[in-house]
């Protein structure tokens with residue numbers, strides 16, 4: 001059975017500060033993916049890729065349609081209609097979201113930021129920090145930066161810390177909004193290597209990439225937001 005099934009998803013934004021002006025977000029979106037699959041949302045700017053991802057995390061509501069999330073126990077949740085407490089539970093236990101930018105409190109070191117999701121999962125502080133260092137090292141963060149706050153890091157370094165934090169203790173579903181946007185080729189490939197590893201572990205992922213090669217390397221399915229169908233990968 002598919003892990004996530006999106007049916008006839010439609011969004012119209014209403015801008016209340018402009019007298020209820022209606023803006024087309026996206027419409028007629030239909031896709032599904034199984035456990036351990038990677039689906040990319042693809043298409044021209046403004047067609048609603050980020051908004052669909054936010055609908056899956058329920059940062060945004062939807063105007064109509066269904067987002068069926070099948071749980072391991074045979075039950076399912078329609079993310080489009082679930083209440084707030086169901087959504088909080090879903091985020092805590094099942095769905096992670098990696099945004100494009102790192103948002104952290106000041107004065108917390110890069111290692112501590114990346115170790116936290118493991119600590120939250122119950123791993124010891126020592127092990128968590130060890131794994132965080134390995135992850136940062138893999139993603140080419142210089143060791144001299146480990147113990148300082150990432151707020152002064154370069155854009156690419158911040159993005160790598162953000163990814164490290166987002167993927168170190170993945171839940172069953174991971175949503176990725178342009179995780180490699182400001183990375184060079186080498187670091188982009190490193191991130192994709194890690195995502196491929198996570199995929200092997202059975203994590204289901206939906207992502208947005210601007211880099212076509214990188215999208216093809218990781219994706220099992222590419223959903224074309226313009227044509228409203230799966231694109232041929234090749």
Ligand SMILES: Nc1ncnc2c1ncn2[C@@H]1O[C@H](COP(=O)(O)OP(=O)(O)OP(=O)(O)O)[C@@H](O)[C@H]1O
Pocket residue numbers: 013014015023024025026043044045046047048049050051052
């Ligand atoms: N909070 C919002 N309020 C009003 N309109 C919004 C809001 N968020 C997005 N939109 C509009 O919805 C449309 C889709 O935006 P979205 O960011 O999802 O597109 P995208 O495909 O991810 O674009 P890009 O590739 O440029 O990042 C755009 O026209 C945008 O202006």
